[in-house]
Amino acid sequence: MMSLHSRRHVWRATASPQSFTTLEDVELLQRVAMGDQAALDALYARHAAVLLRYLRQLTRDTLEAEEILQDTFVAAWTSAKRFEGRSTVRTWLCSIARRQWRDRHRRHALDLDQNTDLDQLTDPAPTPDEDVLEAVAAEELGALVERLSPAHRDVLALAFVDELSYAEIAQVLDVPVGTVKSRLNHAKQALKKLLSPREEIKR
Amino acid sequence: MKLDHAETREQLAAFAAGTLSAEERAAVAAHLRECAVCAREAAEWASIRGAVRQAAPEAILRPHVLSNIHARIATAETHFNAPVLWQLLLAQVPLVRRQIWTASALVLTLGVGVTLALRYGADAFLVLLAPLVAAIGIAFIYSPENDAPLEITLATPTSPRLILLARLTLVFGYNFLLGLLCSTLIALNGHAMVAVQLLLMQWLGPMLLLSAISLAASLRLGSTAGVGIAVTLWGVRVMMTSSAVQLNLAMQQSLAVLNSTNVFTVVLAALILLVAVGWLPNQEQFA
Numbered sequence: 420m421m422s423l424h425s426r427r428h429v430w431r432a433t434a435s436p437q438s439f440t441t442l443e444d445v446e447l448l449q450r451v452a453m454g455d456q457a458a459l460d461a462l463y464a465r466h467a468a469v470l471l472r473y474l475r476q477l478t479r480d481t482l483e484a485e486e487i488l489q490d491t492f493v494a495a496w497t498s499a500k501r502f503e504g505r506s507t508v509r510t511w512l513c514s515i516a517r518r519q520w521r522d523r524h525r526r527h528a529l530d531l532d533q534n535t536d537l538d539q540l541t542d543p544a545p546t547p548d549e550d551v552l553e554a555v556a557a558e559e560l561g562a563l564v565e566r567l568s569p570a571h572r573d574v575l576a577l578a579f580v581d582e583l584s585y586a587e588i589a590q591v592l593d594v595p596v597g598t599v600k601s602r603l604n605h606a607k608q609a610l611k612k613l614l615s616p617r618e619e620i621k622r
Numbered sequence: 623m624k625l626d627h628a629e630t631r632e633q634l635a636a637f638a639a640g641t642l643s644a645e646e647r648a649a650v651a652a653h654l655r656e657c658a659v660c661a662r663e664a665a666e667w668a669s670i671r672g673a674v675r676q677a678a679p680e681a682i683l684r685p686h687v688l689s690n691i692h693a694r695i696a697t698a699e700t701h702f703n704a705p706v707l708w709q710l711l712l713a714q715v716p717l718v719r720r721q722i723w724t725a726s727a728l729v730l731t732l733g734v735g736v737t738l739a740l741r742y743g744a745d746a747f748l749v750l751l752a753p754l755v756a757a758i759g760i761a762f763i764y765s766p767e768n769d770a771p772l773e774i775t776l777a778t779p780t781s782p783r784l785i786l787l788a789r790l791t792l793v794f795g796y797n798f799l800l801g802l803l804c805s806t807l808i809a810l811n812g813h814a815m816v817a818v819q820l821l822l823m824q825w826l827g828p829m830l831l832l833s834a835i836s837l838a839a840s841l842r843l844g845s846t847a848g849v850g851i852a853v854t855l856w857g858v859r860v861m862m863t864s865s866a867v868q869l870n871l872a873m874q875q876s877l878a879v880l881n882s883t884n885v886f887t888v889v890l891a892a893l894i895l896l897v898a899v900g901w902l903p904n905q906e907q908f909a
């Protein structure tokens with residue numbers, strides 16, 4: 420439609436890409452809500468790489484991760500008005516990405532969100548002789564991470580790829596902060612289990 | 623800040639991720655110097671951090687992803703989300719000539735008054751008035767030659783077609799609601815032995831059609847011409863409906879079709895509207 424081109428044009432003319440670098444995420448998102456596509460591009464430049472890494476971790480497939488990344492920014496474009504500032508923009512984008520992914524994999528989503536029984540278990544205290552993780556090369560450990568359950572990959576990626584705080588992860592996953600902590604610990608235990616199955620059987 | 627063993631253990635993943643505040647970081651580091659168990663676990667988390675980042679390597683953002691997003695946004699935009707449309711509508715309220723609101727309301731109030739005073743032919747009065755009032759109002763919604771607020775509107779980046787449609791929705795919606803209100807009043811008073819929806823069917827189709835014609839004419843020839851054409855057409859229609867004029871059967875039938883709400887009147891009105899909006903000059907010509 421003609422209007423859209425003109426609208427975009429006006430915005431481009433008033434806001435040079437340089438001025439975007441000084442804007443906060445929230446301000447950029449406000450502009451996105453008003454239909455400023457250049458502001459969306461600026462948000463993309465800031466967050467797309469991390470989101471793609473996160474999605475790559477969830478999907479284990481680069482092409483699918485790219486598709487969901489598209490879905491995420493299209494969804495962000497249409498729902499920017501509904502952003503209420505209760506989380507950071509990055510956390511909000513992670514939530515959208517995760518929701519887009521979950522919508523594609525309803526079946527996975529079930530075992531992802533019904534993982535709570537796992538969360539209820541108490542954390543096993545670390546035993547001093549368990550230094551297995553440190554001894555293993557990052558490549559090998561990385562391959563094992565890919566074999567973890569979606570729920571564990573999810574929480575680990577949010578913590579170490581997206582680098583969200585516990586509270587922010589809790590917002591994305593829509594669970595209490597305590598659950599985030601225990602889920603992280605269970606992911607760690609699961610990783611150890613994959614690494615030393617024999618040791619686990621002994622216990 | 624001081625953390626004990628249990629508190630520190632909870633923070634170790636965040637410590638490895640680097641998401642703690644400086645103060646929390648210092649507190650964890652202080653405990654790690656004293657506690658071998660936590661120090662070992664912190665090292666484990668550091669390994670895990672490396673492994674997770676290894677498993678999700680820095681991906682190259684290929685340019686097609688962003689261009690696909692742009693393409694999808696462009697197509698998604700044609701269906702505007704409701705809040706945007708609503709804001710556009712509200713923004714038009716002060717820009718539509720104030721006289722339109724009061725004139726429509728006055729005339730229809732008069733119509734209802736007369737209708738309630740008369741015992742017979744009560745409903746016919748409303749059926750005759752409502753479409754004409756709407757059509758006259760619509761002739762004034764968009765007249766570039768004498769519309770100061772229009773220039774302000776055009777300075778904002780919204781298409782004139784969209785503005786036109788928004789105003790059309792407003793004014794037509796207003797007249798429709800007025801007509802509905804009047805129909806309800808008349809039906810409630812029991813003067814006309816008709817139900818509201820029957821009354822509505824008598825004026826809605828003609829209202830659509832006459833409004834579309836009035837809009838098309840006003841866009842091409844100006845508001846005055848739009849009003850003139852609408853009044854003339856409506857006058858002809860009233861004359862032909864009155865028993866004074868002799869009509870053959872075919873003419874009577876086509877008049878009956880035009881005088882009610884049916885697929886034909888709605889489609890015809892929509893077509894006229896499409897042509898009228900399509901005809902609208904481009905933004906550049908106003909600027």
Ligand SMILES: [Zn+2]
Nearest residue numbers: 627657659660
């Ligand atoms: Zn300790």
